[in-house]
Amino acid sequence: MPTLSRGDRLLLVAALSAFGVVNAAYLTWYAAASASWCDLDAYFSCSKVRDSAWSAVGGVPTATVGVAGFAILLALAVLALRGMERLGPWSLDRWLLLFALAGAGVGAGLTVVEVFVIQAICILCVFGFALDLAILGLAVTLPRAD
C-alpha cells in the first residue's frame, strides 16, 4: 500500500485490532454459552472447535488470549497515532511487529490444528486469523512508511 501514509496505516491497524477485540470477545462469550449456533455443517463448526481440547490452554480460553493480544495491538497503534515513538527499549513499530508476528503465529498454529487435528473450521477463528495477517502486513510496512 504505497499510497497510505504512516498515520493511515496506524489507523488501519487500530481499526482492525478493534475488530479483533470484538471478534475474540464474541468467541469468549460463545465459548461460555451453552448453545451452538455458529455452525454451518459438521466441518464448518465453531462448536466442534469450541468443544475440542484446543479451545483452552491451561484453563484459559484461547479466545481470551485473542482479546488480550488484539487489545495490546490496539493500544500500541493508538499510542503511535498520538505521536509516541518509543516504548521502553524498542520503537513502537518494533513492538507492533512483535505482537503482530505473535498473533499471526498463534493464529496459524490454531488454523493448522483446526484443519488437521480437530478437522473442523471455526469461521470466526479464521476471521480473527485474517485480521492478524492483515495487521502483520501493515506492521511490516510501517517502518518504511513516510
Add this chain to the structure above:
Amino acid sequence: MKKCPVCGVSVKVENLERHVGNQHPHATVDLDRVLTAGERRAARGKSPTRPAVTARGIAVISTVVIVVALLFAIAVLNPFRGTGPGVGQYAPEFTVPTSAGGEVTLSTYRGTPVLLEFMDVDCGACQQEAGVLRYVHENYSASVEFLSVSVDFVGEADTLDRIQAFRTSHGTPWTHALDRDRVARNAYGVYSTPTTFFLDRNGVVVHMIRGSAPGGVDAYGEWLDKAIRA
C-alpha cells in the same frame, strides 16, 4: 542546529531531545545544560509529531471497516441458513433411521401432539436438556409423542449406536433418530442444538425453542399444554 552531546551529530534544536531519546536511550544527558529553557519550550511545542492521516487513508480505512464489519456480521448472523417452518405452518415431513432399528416418519405421529427435538450426542446443552425432557416425558408421555433427532453438529460423528448409548445413559426412553442426510435439518432450518419444535395433533408448529428452554420443565409444560389444546 545543535550538536548532540552524546554522538556529536548536528541536529535541529527542536529534534535534539527526541534524537537523544531515540538514538541514545541509555545515555544520561542533562538537556538543560545543552538547550536553553526557551529552546526546550519551542521543541516541546513541535513534538511529539503525530503521524498524519490523509483523506485518501480515511477513504480506504472506511471501506475496509465497512467490508470487515459486513463479513463479521455475516459470520455471526449467517443469513444464508434455512429458516424452517414458522408457527402456524405444517412441520415438514421426513423419514430417518432410529437408534432402535428401523425408520421413523414424522407423519405417522399425526393425530397426536409431538415434541420434536433436534439434538447432538456431544452437545453439552443437549445433555443437560435430556434430564429436563426425561422429567417432562414422565408427565406427558400419555398424551404427547417425543422424538429426538440427532443432526450431528459437534464432536465425534453421531452414529445410531452412539445415539442409542446416549438414550440409555440419559434414561430417555422415547424414539431417537439420526438425520444422516441432513434432510430434516435443512427442512427445519436447524443451526443450533438443541432446537425443539412443538407440533399439534395436525402436525402444525405451535412453538419453537432454540437452545435450552429458558423456563425449564415449566416452559415445556406450557407449550405442550398448548399443543394438546390446539
